[in-house]
């Protein structure tokens with residue numbers, strides 16, 4: 170599958186088969202995340218692979234009430250929780266470099282989208298799940314050390330059925346030339 174095809178065909182998958190994901194396939198998608206770019210190659214992203222049904226159930230209980238991915242977090246064979254080491258992205262010699270602060274959300278986002286695209290190419294589904302009102306509870310559940318925080322999680326598994334593409338804005342609505350708002 171070429172890059173454009175993977176980008177276009179990737180969907181948020183919220184229904185999964187219980188079929189296990191072989192370790193070599195899991196490693197392939199993790200490898201795609203590993204090769205994502207990061208601030209000064211600081212590679213702040215960490216991945217916790219959860220297979221334990223009890224822990225998956227607890228993670229599902231930490232998303233907002235009515236989150237459409239709640240069942241997916243319980244049913245998929247794997248949940249990957251993306252975490253970040255703080256004070257790496259956006260820092261130079263330990264000092265914050267820009268007025269945007271810690272860039273961990275950016276670096277984790279890039280890495281996790283690499284993972285999602287590689288999963289798509291491997292016939293697997295993912296969905297970025299970020300609506301977690303109290304992410305400290307995720308941190309505690311997974312025993313994250315001081316200075317590491319959870320950012321998002323995704324189920325990983327074989328999709329059960331098709332997912333429809335929600336529409337996108339037209340390029341004319343989101344692309345400007347020379348100055349913001351200029352077409």
Ligand SMILES: Cc1cc2nc3c(=O)[nH]c(=O)nc-3n(C[C@H](O)[C@H](O)[C@H](O)COP(=O)(O)O)c2cc1C
Nearest residue numbers: 179180181236237238296297298299300333334335
């Ligand atoms: C940062 C982020 C957080 C998201 N959080 C959730 C979530 O909590 N639950 C959910 O079902 N989908 C979540 N999504 C998935 C979006 O709803 C989805 O990507 C969007 O509707 C476009 O659909 P598509 O991924 O199929 O193209 C999230 C996506 C992103 C990028």
